[in-house]
Amino acid sequence: MKWLRFGFKMLFLLVTMVPFLWLILASFKTNQELFAAPFSLPKRWMIENYEAVLSSHPIPHYFFNSIFIAIVSTLLGVIVATLVSYAFMYTFKFKSGWLLLVTFGIFIPTNAFIVPYYFIVNWLGLYDTLLGVALVYAGVSLPLCVLIVKTYMDSIQHEILEASFIDGASVHRTFFQVILPVSYPGMTTASIFLMITAWNELLFASLLTQSEATRTLQVAIRFFLTTFSANYPVAFAAMVIAIIPTIVIYSLLSEKIIGGLTAGAVK
């Protein structure tokens, strides 16, 4: 049984790690070598591919833009989703209808909103700004975030609310000092989802930005894979650089989830 478990773990590791390792290996090859021998080790480790990525375009600047958008959209999305979810802890008229309205967006393909989003962002004067993109990401991801955070808050026992009110806390104080501290796991899960979505998104980043000042890393990667020339190893090098923050964020936040899950709510 122990060996079987070990075997499954190794199989899972193989399936998840091989494409990533291949990407890293390929990012050190020449274009010719990549197509001639896609699974071999590089004859010479082409560190120049990484130098080309960093020297041909202002990648650190695009990196900052992506980080800014990911952080701002995540903060906005999680703050709003948490407030909405808290409201749903109370009873009010047409509660289930409101919930359906808020979460219905999950079922609508985002492509359907391209023109309205472009128009609204332009109208707000936020076209070609980082905040414009961040707002759209927060908005697009909000239904799912609400669902994640609300589902978590549903698991919090209502006695905690009652106890807080008996102790004389207001609705707002109950939120900040009682509900918020025990909602971190749900908020963290939503944050990971939002941050990874914002980091990897291409369509709205292309649509809502125009100048070099607001270009994101995902849009910049397309510079290495154009219609007229495709230098895959250099593009892969850019992808490896782009993947690193996602892995770091996931590694850091996933520990928070585990920590949060083990924390007790009712004492």
Add this chain to the structure above:
Amino acid sequence: MKRKWFKEKAAFVLIFILIVAGCGSGNSKETVTGGGNSAASKQRIELSMLSSWSTDTERGRALQAVVEKFNQENEDNITVKLDINADWPSLQQKVKTMIAAGQTPDLFNYNFNPNDLSRQESGELLDFNPYMDEEWKSRFTEQDLQAMTVDGQLTSIPFEKAGILFYYNKELFTQAGIESFPATWDEFFQACEQLKAAGITPISLMTSDDAWHTTNLFTYLAASITGTSVFEPGQSLDTPEVTQAAQYLKQLFEYTTPDALGGNYSVSSNNFLIGNTAMIIDGPWLIGSISEEMIPSIGIAASPTFGDGKVQPGFTVTDAHTPWSAAKQTSQEKEEAVVQFLKFMTSEESSKTFTIDGRILLSMRLELNEDEVSEAGPILGQYIKTNSEAPESIVNIVRILKPAATSKLPSLLEGLILDKFTPEEFAKELEAANQ
């Protein structure tokens, strides 16, 4: 006490939002450059130009050089601001969105498709007819101007119209005992057989995305059988000639690499570029990817024919027209600035820059002397010569199909190769998808 505490929290949230808004708008521009309808400054006109040609490519560097030269010559009154989005499909989606939102970019390029006139029919594009004086008109052929005219309005200026030619590896041909590029399709099949017998894969093909290299071959075959009118709008694709072309195409898949099935442009072109295959059918942009060592081995040739006079020897398949369009302007000065820039872009001098430095084959008339042709390099020189001698041409089928048929084409081609469809069924399915 409670109220004070809440006010503190609210103030914190407000300050945070203001900081975020401040950071975001720090990168914003003073004006929305896409707004063709926004009023232009009288002193200085800024034109926003959207393109996918990044400076990582030769054509991108050529475009930047032309724009910079124009800006220098007009530094007191006009500035063209070049904004690059390297992903062509995303850029096209963006342009269509901007048009739908009434914020048409001042200048943009796109692939002209007679079956998708949504841009022209939006009513948002500038009509160049009032500005088309004799001098500017003489830069183009009447046929190209006619092709860009929709409902009597010339809303696109012809620019790129690349001939697609046969690249062949002379070294591999010699190894297989072939002395020259085949002039007829019978000789072509014979050459493929000889190459295969010598252990060389004859041709690079692909089925993924727009199946570009394969559809080039298919268009050459169909035109050779029927003539260059074979895919004219309104013509049925379910014909014995198209069926026959599909039959030949299926045969030619016996002479390609195993990764052609499901392979994309990069897979197919790299097979040729690393010497895995002896031939490929592509545009002049491939030249920039050919390695220095390989350049002496590469030959350029026009298509074979069946020798029955249906097409003239030397005919070419071309890529779609990639013209430039502009937003309708409310300001007369801005409209004139757009025209002034496009006249500069299509001038003899700029055309030379685009052709020699950018390796772009243009719709504009261009006379290159011997020195200029040799300056273009051995392959591009040959390419320009072969392309300019073409007596007639036809646009690649994938550029004239309706979007539904274009998206279905890869699966139809794979079905044909894998015997899921007969050539007759292939033609029938293609016609049905194109309705």
